[in-house]
Amino acid sequence: MSAENPFDESELDDAVAEILVDPLDQAAMERVCNRALNIPKDKALVERNPMTSASRIQPPRWLRIGGLASSFAASVLFVIWLSSLVTSNALAEIVEHVMQIRSVKFAYRLQYFDETRQSGTTMIRDGMMRIENQFSGHTLVSLVDLKRREGLMLDDERKLVQEFSGQQLTGLNSINPIRELIAAKDKSFKSLGSDSIDGKTVDVFKIRGLSIMGIGGEAEMTLWVDTTTQLPVKIDMLDADPKSKTQITFDQFHWNPVADADSFAMKIPNGYQDAEIFTVPELESEASPESQDLKQGVLFAGRVPSQVEVDYKRGTVTALLREQESSSVRRVNELRQWDCGSGELLWSAEVGGAGDFAVCPAKNLLAVVLGKEIQLRKLSTGEIVRSWASNHLLGCVAFDDGGSRLAHGYIEWARPANSAPPTGGVEIWNVDTGRLEHDIEHLDRVDSVEFAPSSHSLLVSSTNFKCRLYNSETAELEYSLLGRNATFSPDGKHLAMVSAKTSPNKSIGRVDLVSVDAMQVVRSFVTGKGDDDSYLLSLAFSADGSSLVAGDWNGTLSQWEVASGESTSVFEPLPAGVHCVRFAPSNQLISGCEDAILRVHVLTQ
Amino acid sequence: MDPASGDENGTLDWETIARTHGARVFRVAYRILGSTQDAEDVSQDVFLEAFRVYQSGSVQSWVGLLVRLATLRALDHHRRKRPSVSLSERDCQSAHDPAGRIVKAELAEGLRRAVSTLADQQATVFVMAFYEQMSRDAIAKALDISPEAVSTSLYKARQRLSKVLHISREESHR
Numbered sequence: 090m091s092a093e094n095p096f097d098e099s100e101l102d103d104a105v106a107e108i109l110v111d112p113l114d115q116a117a118m119e120r121v122c123n124r125a126l127n128i129p130k131d132k133a134l135v136e137r138n139p140m141t142s143a144s145r146i147q148p149p150r151w152l153r154i155g156g157l158a159s160s161f162a163a164s165v166l167f168v169i170w171l172s173s174l175v176t177s178n179a180l181a182e183i184v185e186h187v188m189q190i191r192s193v194k195f196a197y198r199l200q201y202f203d204e205t206r207q208s209g210t211t212m213i214r215d216g217m218m219r220i221e222n223q224f225s226g227h228t229l230v231s232l233v234d235l236k237r238r239e240g241l242m243l244d245d246e247r248k249l250v251q252e253f254s255g256q257q258l259t260g261l262n263s264i265n266p267i268r269e270l271i272a273a274k275d276k277s278f279k280s281l282g283s284d285s286i287d288g289k290t291v292d293v294f295k296i297r298g299l300s301i302m303g304i305g306g307e308a309e310m311t312l313w314v315d316t317t318t319q320l321p322v323k324i325d326m327l328d329a330d331p332k333s334k335t336q337i338t339f340d341q342f343h344w345n346p347v348a349d350a351d352s353f354a355m356k357i358p359n360g361y362q363d364a365e366i367f368t369v370p371e372l373e374s375e376a377s378p379e380s381q382d383l384k385q386g387v388l389f390a391g392r393v394p395s396q397v398e399v400d401y402k403r404g405t406v407t408a409l410l411r412e413q414e415s416s417s418v419r420r421v422n423e424l425r426q427w428d429c430g431s432g433e434l435l436w437s438a439e440v441g442g443a444g445d446f447a448v449c450p451a452k453n454l455l456a457v458v459l460g461k462e463i464q465l466r467k468l469s470t471g472e473i474v475r476s477w478a479s480n481h482l483l484g485c486v487a488f489d490d491g492g493s494r495l496a497h498g499y500i501e502w503a504r505p506a507n508s509a510p511p512t513g514g515v516e517i518w519n520v521d522t523g524r525l526e527h528d529i530e531h532l533d534r535v536d537s538v539e540f541a542p543s544s545h546s547l548l549v550s551s552t553n554f555k556c557r558l559y560n561s562e563t564a565e566l567e568y569s570l571l572g573r574n575a576t577f578s579p580d581g582k583h584l585a586m587v588s589a590k591t592s593p594n595k596s597i598g599r600v601d602l603v604s605v606d607a608m609q610v611v612r613s614f615v616t617g618k619g620d621d622d623s624y625l626l627s628l629a630f631s632a633d634g635s636s637l638v639a640g641d642w643n644g645t646l647s648q649w650e651v652a653s654g655e656s657t658s659v660f661e662p663l664p665a666g667v668h669c670v671r672f673a674p675s676n677q678l679i680s681g682c683e684d685a686i687l688r689v690h691v692l693t694q
Numbered sequence: 695m696d697p698a699s700g701d702e703n704g705t706l707d708w709e710t711i712a713r714t715h716g717a718r719v720f721r722v723a724y725r726i727l728g729s730t731q732d733a734e735d736v737s738q739d740v741f742l743e744a745f746r747v748y749q750s751g752s753v754q755s756w757v758g759l760l761v762r763l764a765t766l767r768a769l770d771h772h773r774r775k776r777p778s779v780s781l782s783e784r785d786c787q788s789a790h791d792p793a794g795r796i797v798k799a800e801l802a803e804g805l806r807r808a809v810s811t812l813a814d815q816q817a818t819v820f821v822m823a824f825y826e827q828m829s830r831d832a833i834a835k836a837l838d839i840s841p842e843a844v845s846t847s848l849y850k851a852r853q854r855l856s857k858v859l860h861i862s863r864e865e866s867h868r
Contacts, residue, residue, distance in 0.1 A: 100863070101856045104805035105824045107798045113721060114730045121734060122716030125741040129708055182813050 179294065180278055183312075184270055186319040191215070192348055196341040197264055202334050212346070213267060217353040220264065229366065232355050241355055242366050249364040250357050266324045266339040273299055273310050277476060283316070286323060290316050297462050297478070298441040300421065301328045301335050307442040307460035308335075320344055329460075329482070383432045386689045392423070394681025397669045398448040400468060401632055404429045404674050406687075407455065407468070409446055413685055424457060424471060429673050429689075438471040440464070445485045445497075452492030454520070458483035463497065465520070477523055479516060488520070489540035494561065495520050496547055498535025515549055517561055527564040532557075537574055541605070542581040550575045554589040568608050572601055574625065578634040581605060583651070585637055587625045588613060598623035598641050602651065612654050619643030619662060631672040640667030640680055646690070648678070658693050708748055711756055712741065718757070718826070719764045725825045726768035728806055736767045743767075758836030761826065765818045772810045801859075808858035812851055819847040820855070 192214035199207040209222025218233040218240075227247070233240035239254040273296045281293040291313040299308045308328035315322050323340040379391030392410035399406050407426040424446065425437040440446075446457040448468055455468045461483060464476040481499035488495055495518045500511050513535040517527040533551040540547055540561060547561040556570040572586030588599040590613075598616040603609065616623060616639055624642035631637075636657065638648045646660040646667060658678075665683035673679045678690040719740050724733035740763045744756075753759050809817055818837065822828045823844075830848075834841040 098852060098856050100801065100859050101805070101852060103798070104801040104859060107802040108725050108728075108805060108825065111725070111728070111802070113717075113724060117724075117730045117734055118717045118720045121720045121737040121741075122712055124738050125712035125716050125719075126709060128712075128741055128745045181815050185813060185815075 179280070179292075180273065180296070183314055183319055183321070187267060187270060187321070190320070190344050192345055193267070194341075194343040194346045194348075195266065195339050197266075198338045199264065200336045200338075203336075207264075210341075211264065212348060212352075213265070214348050214353065218265065219353055227366075232353060234355060239355075241357065243358070243361065244364075244366050247364075248358075248361050249366050250361040251364060251366045264337065266321065269299070269310065269324065269326060270312070270321065273312075281311075284313060286313055289322060291322050292316055298459055299326065300441070301326055301337060309460070318344070381432055383689070386691070387686055388427055388432055388679070388689050389425070389687040391685055392420075393668065393683055393685045394687040395668045396445060397671050397679050397681050397687070398446070399429070399671045399673050399679065400448060400450040401674055402450045403469065405435060406671070406673060406679050407446070407448060408681060408687055409440070409443060409457075413683060424455070424466075426468075426471065429677065429679075430675065435469075436471040438466070444483075447486045447488050447495070449488035449490075449492035451490065452488075452520075454488065454492050456486050456488060456495055456497075458486050458497055463495070463518070475523065477518075481514070481516070484513070484535060485537050487538045487540055489561070490542055493520055494518065494526070494540070496538045496540065496561065498538050498549065500534055513551070515547070515559075517547070517564070527561075529559060529564050537576075539576055541577050542579060544581055546605075548575050548577065548584065550586070554587075556586055570603065570608070572603075574628055576628045576630065577605075578630045578651070579632060580634055583611075583634075585628045585630065587628070592623070594618065595622040596620065596643060598625045598639065598645075598647075600625065600628060600637070600639055600649075602637070602654075612651075614639075614647070614649045614654055614656075616641060616647040617645045617656075617659075617662075619645040624666075626667060627669045629671050636672070638670050638672065638678060640670035642666035644682075646670060646678070646680060648692070658690075660690060663688075706756070708745065711744070711748065715756060715760050716741075719760050722761055722764040722821055722825060723768040726765065726806060726809060726821065727772055728802065732771055733768070736764065736771050739767050740764050754838060755836045757832075758838065761822055762818045762837065765821045766814055769810050769814075769817055772806065804859050804862050805855065808855045808862070811858055812854060816847045816851040816854070819844055820851040823848055 192212065194210065194212040196210050197208065198205055207222055209220055211218060211220045216234065216236045218231075218235055220229075220231040220233070222229055222231075227244055230243045230245065231240060232243075239252070242251040242253070243249070277298070278294050278296040281295055284291050284293050294312040294314070296310040296312065299310055301308045307330060308326055311325040311327075312321060313323040314320065321339075321342055323338070323342070325339075326337045328335045379389065381387060381389055388406070389408070389410075393413050394408040395411050396409040397406060405426050406429050407424060410423045410425060412420060421439045421441050422443050423437055424440050424443070426435045427433060428435060440457050441459045443457045443459045446455060448455050450468060453468045454474070455466045455471070457464050457466065461481060462476055462478050463483065463486065465474045466472060467474060479497070479499065481501065484498045484500050486495065486497040496515055497518075498513055498515050500513045511534045513532050514528060514530040515532065515535055515538055516525060517529075518524065519526055529549070532549065533553050533555050535549055536552050537550045538547060545561050546567060547559045549557045549559060550573045552573055554571050554573050556572045556575045557566060558568040558570075559565065560567055570586065571589035573589075575584050575586035577584050582605055584603050584605060586601055586603065588601040590599060590601075592599050592615060596619045600614045600616070601610045602612040602614070604611045614637065616625070619641055621643040623645070625639050626642055627640040629638050630651070635651055636648055637651050638646065640646055644663040644665060644667060646663065647656065648658045648660075649655060650657050663680065663682045663684065667680055667682050669681040671679050673689070676692045678692055680688045680690065682688065716737075720733055720737045723736040723740070724730065727733050727736065740760065743763055744760055747753060747759065809820065812820065815837075819833055822833045822836065823830075828836070830841050830844050833844045837844075
């Protein structure tokens with residue numbers, strides 16, 4: 090008996106010992122092995138669905154009850170069951186409780202920029218969903234068959250009916266807290282303690298890194314759970330992106346309510362006419378097929394590499410992948426890593442709506458920012474090591490040389506939206522202790538941060554051509570420059586930045602090379618002429634500092650010899666904007682382009 | 695490391711999986727159910743389900759998958775019907791200490807009933823730790839959860855089981 094457990098555990102230990110000493114039937118074990126070996130040969134046995142064979146095998150309890158879990162397609166059930174291998178405790182138990190319930194009724198409210206766009210009540214039972222809501226002054230009833238993925242929308246006042254199916258259901262099915270809860274089951278969560286709702290004591294949880302309506306990946310869920318029933322009392326989903334702030338609230342849960350089967354019947358009443366009552370957007374379409382063709386210099390094709398980092402020591406390239414801006418496909422962003430030489434994919438990881446990442450090969454670390462969260466992962470495997478949250482929306486991130494400190498920029502959007510330009514700041518964290526060391530506030534919107542090699546300087550760049558050097562240990566401003574997207578040379582003696590001076594020909598970009606000691610521009614480089622106006626997005630030095638390369642939104646790639654300023658390799662303009670460019674081992678260059686291709690360019694020098 | 699666990703990220707053939715894990719699946723099922731016949735039935739169901747998974751793609755950890763399947767299916771089976779072993783049969787086997795034998799048999803039976811009241815993850819972790827004698831890290835790896843989650847599940851399982859056993863004993867003494 091311990092202070093925590095008032096019951097005698099020695100009894101439990103004795104019971105376990107008794108079970109363990111019970112001898113096992115060796116012949117039975119052999120029969121089990123032999124039958125298992127013969128399974129592939131017995132097609133009839135394999136094809137018979139064990140979940141429906143009443144004579145021998147019974148389905149799990151929650152499925153037999155006809156619980157909410159049976160509301161989803163068999164493949165979804167299977168994925169959910171398998172995914173339960175990786176859930177955290179509390180959430181897993183809550184979801185298990187939910188999945189044992191047969192039906193549920195709740196109220197929902199969908200707000201866009203704090204304005205209620207839709208509200209109503211929903212009931213889910215035995216694979217059917219019934220939504221009653223007000224839309225544009227009309228009362229609508231939607232009936233959805235979740236298994237068959239088809240539905241009806243009825244306008245009783247105007248006697249109109251609209252049928253829909255497949256991808257059109259995505260938006261409606263998003264107003265489904267059970268689905269959201271199951272999607273959240275594998276995410277990291279934080280307990281916020283206890284609260285009281287309608288006289289009931291509830292546990293409160295916060296889960297980050299979710300998507301609302303399948304978009305984004307930076308939404309968060311607040312979940313209030315009745316401590317007695319372990320069932321949700323309220324669920325709130327919020328995507329606070331100031332460009333598209335969306336919130337869905339589910340409450341007034343009524344578990345296992347009595348329901349009239351006719352109210353779910355998918356029948357079109359007499360006298361109703363077909364009409365487009367509501368334009369249901371198709372949120373998903375076919376994703377681009379993925380491919381690789383190293384002979385053509387294509388390391389990866391299929392998603393846009395918005396950022397790339399190279400680990401010279403291990404000879405790997407890591408890229409952050411997202412959908413093309415023109416695409417209607419909504420998938421979470423991914424990190425993937427390849428071997429530079431063979432092109433072999435080493436690992437991939439979903440990272441929600443992550444916007445930036447940094448690598449520290451010295452410590453085998455990768456940091457990725459998702460919304461307000463910073464995730465530390467192993468660079469070699471992508472596994473999460475640790476994560477923590479900031480109070481700000483995060484935009485860019487960088488390690489210092491030794492990987493002991495991490496800086497990230499953040500953005501503060503004006504409220505109300507667009508009433509003023511966004512501002513920003515930089516936070517500096519100690520990676521080892523996870524403690525915030527400095528918060529440099531009230532800056533212009535921060536677009537990139539970079540620690541100087543072998544010194545304490547931190548370079549902070551903003552889009553309005555303000556480049557500032559801070560002492561990263563004291564957070565004191567050391568110097569201001571005019572430029573943006575600045576980056577240090579490997580020896581820290583120079584930095585390159587997109588020049589504040591524009592060329593007379595707008596399709597030609599300009600890069601300044603600054604001596605760090607003198608803090609003066611010592612040389613300028615001009616890019617090749619593009620088909621469109623220049624907007625340089627990425628600068629990078631080679632590992633020995635002798636070359637500099639720039640990628641432009643107009644599709645041009647330019648390379649120069651740093652010492653002389655001469656333009657070296659000539660590249661064919663790419664068909665779309667270049668987001669990122671990095672030198673790679675074996676005289677190669679890696680570029681990430683909006684045409685969803687990660688390219689390997691062999692340099693001529 | 696058990697190469698048949700699939701942790702090497704290789705794709706194992708079904709024969710290797712069946713030979714390596716057949717005994718384990720039966721052992722888990724038997725220790726939950728206490729009946730050889732029931733354990734054989736459940737083991738076959740488990741391997742049928744596992745074969746479907748095998749056909750659909752590679753598995754991170756066969757140990758984790760099979761022990762979890764065996765635990766859950768055995769618990770389902772137990773919840774549907776009581777194990778067929780009767781105390782009177784065990785009485786006959788140890789006449790020289792009938793009271794001690796009966797008490798131990800009751801304990802084992804009580805534990806089986808108590809385990810069936812656990813949440814699935816707690817039950818799986820408990821079975822892996824106590825019936826399969828796996829370490830905390832091995833369980834975490836097999837189930838792809840954190841070691842802390844294993845500790846918490848185990849702690850809760852022990853609390854619950856101790857409580858249920860205690861209450862059951864109190865009631866039987868009335």
